[in-house]
Amino acid sequence: MAKNRTKIEFQKLSELPPMVQSLRSMAANPTGSWRNLKPVLHKENCIQCTICWKFCPDAAIDWVDDYPVINLDFCKGCGICAEECPKKCIEMVKEGK
Amino acid sequence: MKKVIMGNHAISYGATLSRVQVIAAYPITPQTQVVELLSEIVADQKLKAEFIKVESEHSAMAACIGASSAGARAFTATSAQGLALMHELLHWAAGARLPIVMADINRAMAPPWTIWTDQNDSLSQRDTGWMQFYCQSNQEVLDSVIMAYKVAEKVLMPVMIVLDAFSLSHTYETVDVPDQALVDKYLPPLDYKYRLDVNDPHTYGGLTTPDWYMEFRIKMHEAMDQALVEIKKDAAEFEKVFGRRYDPVEPYMVDDADIVLVTSGTAASTARFAVDQMRKKGKKVGNLRMRLLRPFPFADVREHLKNAKKVVVIDRDISYGYHGIWAQEVKSALYGHSKVPVFNYIAGLGGRDIFPETIMNIVADVKKMKRPEQDLYWVEVKK
Numbered sequence: 359m360a361k362n363r364t365k366i367e368f369q370k371l372s373e374l375p376p377m378v379q380s381l382r383s384m385a386a387n388p389t390g391s392w393r394n395l396k397p398v399l400h401k402e403n404c405i406q407c408t409i410c411w412k413f414c415p416d417a418a419i420d421w422v423d424d425y426p427v428i429n430l431d432f433c434k435g436c437g438i439c440a441e442e443c444p445k446k447c448i449e450m451v452k453e454g455k
Numbered sequence: 456m457k458k459v460i461m462g463n464h465a466i467s468y469g470a471t472l473s474r475v476q477v478i479a480a481y482p483i484t485p486q487t488q489v490v491e492l493l494s495e496i497v498a499d500q501k502l503k504a505e506f507i508k509v510e511s512e513h514s515a516m517a518a519c520i521g522a523s524s525a526g527a528r529a530f531t532a533t534s535a536q537g538l539a540l541m542h543e544l545l546h547w548a549a550g551a552r553l554p555i556v557m558a559d560i561n562r563a564m565a566p567p568w569t570i571w572t573d574q575n576d577s578l579s580q581r582d583t584g585w586m587q588f589y590c591q592s593n594q595e596v597l598d599s600v601i602m603a604y605k606v607a608e609k610v611l612m613p614v615m616i617v618l619d620a621f622s623l624s625h626t627y628e629t630v631d632v633p634d635q636a637l638v639d640k641y642l643p644p645l646d647y648k649y650r651l652d653v654n655d656p657h658t659y660g661g662l663t664t665p666d667w668y669m670e671f672r673i674k675m676h677e678a679m680d681q682a683l684v685e686i687k688k689d690a691a692e693f694e695k696v697f698g699r700r701y702d703p704v705e706p707y708m709v710d711d712a713d714i715v716l717v718t719s720g721t722a723a724s725t726a727r728f729a730v731d732q733m734r735k736k737g738k739k740v741g742n743l744r745m746r747l748l749r750p751f752p753f754a755d756v757r758e759h760l761k762n763a764k765k766v767v768v769i770d771r772d773i774s775y776g777y778h779g780i781w782a783q784e785v786k787s788a789l790y791g792h793s794k795v796p797v798f799n800y801i802a803g804l805g806g807r808d809i810f811p812e813t814i815m816n817i818v819a820d821v822k823k824m825k826r827p828e829q830d831l832y833w834v835e836v837k838k
């Protein structure tokens with residue numbers, strides 16, 4: 359899903375830009391294991407409104423073929439998408455179940 | 456064109472002449488007339504800029520960071536508590552290497568509530584990565600805004616222009632407002648290489664591991680070192696174009712002086728006046744005015760204090776449980792280079808006036824001592 363997960367590595371001080379720019383350090387560092395609750399999408403009720411996609415504070419929802427797809431490599435299980443979804447078609451399920 | 460204007464408006468003219476493109480400001484106390492006049496200039500379409508009214512100083516700096524990241528020349532102004540509220544984002548602006556310029560009108564920190572001058576607000580931001588230029592006249596204030604963009608955009612570090620509340624901010628002085636054409640020649644439009652670009656998307660400021668964090672800090676430090684070089688070079692260039700010169704420090708009769716005062720802001724011009732009076736009586740006193748806090752001009756300070764038998768730092772600020780902040784800087788510059796005793800006097804906090812007599816009394820006091828007997832001396836305080 360995440361296209362390029364290779365972190366940019368610098369060899370020398372002179373290669374560094376003045377500020378951190380697209381290091382891909384987050385993409386290379388999956389943080390989904392922090393989650394207690396997992397969002398599960400019930401696609402049949404989804405009206406494709408993009409609200410969950412906009413609200414996810416971790417940008418862990420991708421938009422694929424006109425539907426949201428939750429990227430569990432990064433989703434923290436905060437439940438904001440479920441809370442904001444107007445059709446309540448995202449369910450928060452306990453991890454490990 | 457010569458105009459009689461207050462310090463606040465000198466900033467507004469400086470920003471206008473610098474053709475700033477985004478001004479973000481919180482419009483209520485502790486704001487000053489700086490952005491009031493700017494908002495009128497923008498409303499009258501005399502400056503093509505976006506004026507963003509925000510709900511706090513924190514947001515003002517956030518808006519400047521956004522604007523600057525997009526490649527716009529960004530400006531804001533604040534004071535005291537407002538500057539303190541920006542603190543987090545001052546680090547962000549510098550760390551993101553954004554050439555933002557801001558004016559800070561030096562007001563004492565509350566509580567107790569106050570509106571008068573001292574330097575604790577700006578000096579508290581010493582380690583945020585902002586350059587700080589301390590001004591002593593309205594002319595210097597206007598010129599400094601223009602110079603600030605020049606150096607900021609060269610080394611990609613932000614600059615704070617600092618001026619005393621009331622003694623400059625609300626005091627009217629004759630100021631030569633330079634022609635726009637001259638300023639345009641001196642300060643070309645900003646071409647920010649790292650700007651946000653929808654056609655070349657990037658994330659900024661992302662997670663950086665211990666592998667590389669330090670190297671980004673080295674880069675910032677090197678940029679500051681480079682800034683000092685640029686500021687010195689630019690002093691000559693600015694003088695060529697505008698006929699006025701601003702060096703990192705301004706020595707006055709220091710070469711043969713036994714006692715050299717170290718001052719900043721408007722206290723410096725008062726000190727020079729006092730030096731003149733004392734010289735008439737044959738006292739060998741000089742003054743070193745500090746214009747730069749950061750980058751700190753170590754070499755200039757050492758050079759101009761090398762003949763002094765006593766150095767007297769007058770601080771309009773205090774680091775509680777320590778002593779004056781400028782005294783700390785000066786002592787650190789001299790350590791290992793000179794054995795000259797450094798006396799520290801704390802004066803004029805919360806806008807208490809510093810008169811020529813105040814300074815002459817300090818000198819008389821210093822004359823009585825071989826070395827400082829205390830870490831600091833309070834000036835003209837109730838017993």
Ligand code: SF4
Nearest residue numbers: 414433434436437439
């Ligand atoms: S649970 Fe939170 S982190 Fe996970 S997809 Fe929903 S909004 Fe994003």
Ligand code: SF4
Nearest residue numbers: 404405407408410443
């Ligand atoms: S908020 Fe709910 S309805 Fe809207 S796109 Fe997301 S899942 Fe579908």
